[in-house]
Amino acid sequence: MKITAIETHVCNARMRNWIFVKVVTDQDGLFGWGEATLEWHTRSVVGAIEDISQLLIGEDPRRVEYLWQMMYRQHFWHGNGIVRATAIAGIDLALWDIMGKVANMPCSQLWGGPVRDHVRTYAHLGGGKMEDFYNTAADDHKRFGELALEAVEKGYTAFKTMAVPETMPIEGNKPVNYAAKNVEAMRDAVGDDIDIMVDCHARPSPAMGLKFGKALEPYGLYFYEEPCWPESIEGLAHINANLTTPVATGERFTSLAAFKELFNARGCEICQIDITHCGGLSEARRVAALAEAHRISLAPHNPQGPVSTAASLEFGFSQPSYIICETVTEDVPWRNDIVEEGFEIVPEGQLVKPNTKPGLGITINEEEIKKHPFEQEVLQRTFYSDGSVGDW
Numbered sequence: 001m002k003i004t005a006i007e008t009h010v011c012n013a014r015m016r017n018w019i020f021v022k023v024v025t026d027q028d029g030l031f032g033w034g035e036a037t038l039e040w041h042t043r044s045v046v047g048a049i050e051d052i053s054q055l056l057i058g059e060d061p062r063r064v065e066y067l068w069q070m071m072y073r074q075h076f077w078h079g080n081g082i083v084r085a086t087a088i089a090g091i092d093l094a095l096w097d098i099m100g101k102v103a104n105m106p107c108s109q110l111w112g113g114p115v116r117d118h119v120r121t122y123a124h125l126g127g128g129k130m131e132d133f134y135n136t137a138a139d140d141h142k143r144f145g146e147l148a149l150e151a152v153e154k155g156y157t158a159f160k161t162m163a164v165p166e167t168m169p170i171e172g173n174k175p176v177n178y179a180a181k182n183v184e185a186m187r188d189a190v191g192d193d194i195d196i197m198v199d200c201h202a203r204p205s206p207a208m209g210l211k212f213g214k215a216l217e218p219y220g221l222y223f224y225e226e227p228c229w230p231e232s233i234e235g236l237a238h239i240n241a242n243l244t245t246p247v248a249t250g251e252r253f254t255s256l257a258a259f260k261e262l263f264n265a266r267g268c269e270i271c272q273i274d275i276t277h278c279g280g281l282s283e284a285r286r287v288a289a290l291a292e293a294h295r296i297s298l299a300p301h302n303p304q305g306p307v308s309t310a311a312s313l314e315f316g317f318s319q320p321s322y323i324i325c326e327t328v329t330e331d332v333p334w335r336n337d338i339v340e341e342g343f344e345i346v347p348e349g350q351l352v353k354p355n356t357k358p359g360l361g362i363t364i365n366e367e368e369i370k371k372h373p374f375e376q377e378v379l380q381r382t383f384y385s386d387g388s389v390g391d392w
């Protein structure tokens with residue numbers, strides 16, 4: 001059995017261009033799907049996949065770990081930068097999809113699963129619609145409350161929100177009060193039994209991250225995400241040690257070695273590994289084992305397309321420390337035209353039952369993809385009140 005081609009299929013979904021990766025074999029009808037979506041880096045990732053494919057054409061797709069080692073270590077430059085780690089992930093996911101199809105079982109079964117009856121999912125505020133999730137004004141507390149209620153009415157028992165505004169390295173009470181009032185409005189709207197998560201998008205400095213975190217403690221957040229730059233592991237560890245709210249991070253970490261530093265410093269309680277950015281399911285499984293040793297939970301970052309979701313769920317059915325999966329459903333209205341999924345969702349609670357089809361269990365409609373060709377992603381830029389560059 002040989003790999004004969006590695007194709008990229010780009011599908012513009014407004015905030016992101018979904019990059020689907022198709023690994024084709026010389027066996028009739030046998031191919032695998034992966035995803036390597038990296039917003040604002042679409043051309044780079046597509047190019048990186050073409051570069052890496054030179055190593056893989058003609059190889060046996062069933063030697064997943066051997067091929068992963070080639071992709072990571074050969075051509076001299078290790079594959080832990082964000083572009084190459086994402087490209088490797090897209091191919092690695094497709095190889096696992098092929099492995100499942102060859103074995104005629106879902107990927108999670110290849111890894112000893114399923115370890116649970118269902119995977120719990122959480123929503124973005126507004127279902128991930130760009131205007132609602134990213135662009136609701138920081139002082140529009142009422143809107144935060146309305147969107148929170150909408151998520152619960154759709155069956156979700158947990159949702160995430162960007163309630164912390166863009167913030168200079170040090171500020172007074174104004175942004176902190178905005179954040180607290182936004183979370184208060186959501187808590188009032190949905191009651192105590194719903195889990196609320198706040199994503200800071202690493203906007204605050206460590207000092208401001210702790211200040212926001214302290215202000216939000218009374219609302220009992222399920223987790224508090226990226227309260228400062230991921231580069232500042234000591235900052236994350238300081239915030240995590242000084243809050244009862246668990247800190248979550250990991251979407252911008254791209255290798256086992258990077259997670260080792262994070263876990264050793266106890267920079268988080270929840271590891272938000274992104275399966276499409278960290279070198280794929282092969283590396284994610286190693287990170288999960290390391291997280292297990294630290295008793296750190298897993299809740300993958302997954303605002304991308306449907307192959308990323310399928311892979312994040314297969315991972316969830318194989319990992320005991322997995323607590324919840326991020327999902328986006330309303331980024332584009334035609335999302336379900338692109339994919340047929342192998343799992344069922346119980347609307348009450350938005351719980352996903354195990355995929356019953358081989359591999360990642362998905363069928364991708366290539367004709368539908370062609371209706372949404374590449375477009376430059378919407379630029380999302382931030383400048384502070386004094387004109388200096390900020391973190392979006």
Ligand SMILES: [Mg+2]
Pocket residue numbers: 199201225226251
């Ligand atoms: Mg995030």
